[in-house]
Amino acid sequence: MRRTRLAGRALTAPLALAALLSGAVPAAASGGGAGGGADGWEPAPTPPYDYAAGVRCDFPIHTEAVVDEVVQRVLDTYPDGSPREVVYKGPLIVRVTNTDTGAWYDADASGTALVDYRSDGSQFWSVIGPVLVGFGENAGNVPRGEYLVDGVYTLEFAADGYRTLHLLHGGTEDICAHLD
Known part of the structure; x- marks a missing residue:
């Protein structure tokens, strides 16, 4: 059952994100957020x-943003006020540097993500566009590395740190290979 639910969610979540980005924001999320701007x-x-x-x-x-105009909008919260669902968007260029040699690569990670923060500490991301994502050894369904993932996809971050990438359309770029 879990596999079926995730597969269905992996197919529908990017569609929900596309609807959100086109202006179909739930009425509860249309007002100003706590500490946010009027929008x-x-x-x-x-x-x-x-x-x-x-x-x-x-x-x-070493990774560090050289352009960071990312903004977030909280769409839903838990009863304690912590965010449950947040959308992120905006220009983001991250410089990834090999600190042994000084070689660096600027990764355009300006994708848009709808993130579901689950009560167990896990996260489910629905993404359109590029995002910089790292995978540890035996800690995901992608080999260890630092990747620029681009396209339409979902990412699941388990509470134990395991990461699962489901590409619906797109691909990955190995950033470590640019710095070797």
Whole structure:
């Protein structure tokens, strides 16, 4: 049953995201959000990250946004006020640097994502466009690495850290290969 539910969700979630982006926002989400602008959008800055050799690439990497105009809009919350469903959009260029050699690659990760934050700590993303995603060794259905995933797809982040990519249309670009 779980496989069927996920397969159906993987097919319908990007359609819901497309409807949302075309302006079909639920009435409850149309007002200003707490701390957000009059239209409910607020900045969602991307923090820098450092990964040791072997975690993502065979060498240590540093990721840092060089353009970050990503905004978020909370569409639904849990009774305690924490976000349950959030949409993210906006320009994002992330510089990924091999800290051993100084080689770097600017990844355009300006996709749009509808994220369902589940009460168990897992997340389900419905995405259109490019997003930078890392996979650890034996921690996902994609080999270890740092990838630019582009197209129409879903990502599931299990509470234990396992990541599952379901590409409906598109592909992946191995960022580690650009820095080796």
